[in-house]
Amino acid sequence: MNPELHNQLANSFENKFIFFILLLIIIFQIIFGFLILYSSEEIGSNYLKRSGFFAIVIGFLAIFILGITNLNLPGQQEKVIYGCTNEAAINYNLSATIDDGSCKYNSKN
The missing domain is CATH 1.20.5 (Single alpha-helices involved in coiled-coils or other helix-helix interfaces)
Structure with missing residues (x-):
């Protein structure tokens, strides 16, 4: 589990x-x-x-x-939404409740 x-x-x-x-x-x-x-x-x-x-x-x-x-x-439990929870990432997902490791960042040279 x-x-x-x-x-x-x-x-x-x-x-x-x-x-x-x-x-x-x-x-x-x-x-x-x-x-x-x-x-x-x-x-x-x-x-x-x-x-x-x-x-x-x-x-x-x-x-x-x-x-x-x-x-x-019961019936009022929070939805689990996987996504990027880091606000500094370019693919930040405001709705995500659990970070799934998919965050992407701008790479500055």
């Missing part, structure tokens, strides 16, 4: 794993926030009610941010 492809697959797996762990933590935070919010009504503490409400809001905000920043979900 191509080492570059192996690294991309490993990074993709790590990113997905971290994403789902963070998502689980945030979901538990939201559930905990609802528990605080509804149990605090019996106690009558305004502080606990505010804490539960803010835990819920922050949890939903964190899910929104995770959804925006996680770019390595």
Whole structure:
């Protein structure tokens, strides 16, 4: 297997794993926030009610941010384009993501 492809697959797996762990933590935070919010009504503490409400809001905000920043979900992976990635070369390819060793340079006499 191509080492570059192996690294991309490993990074993709790590990113997905971290994403789902963070998502689980945030979901538990939201559930905990609802528990605080509804149990605090019996106690009558305004502080606990505010804490539960803010835990819920922050949890939903964190899910929104995770959804925006996680770019390595299946189907959204970066395309691999081989070509010359050296800007000093005459055949520089702006779209290339992996240098394939095809760069050509002007030879000055």
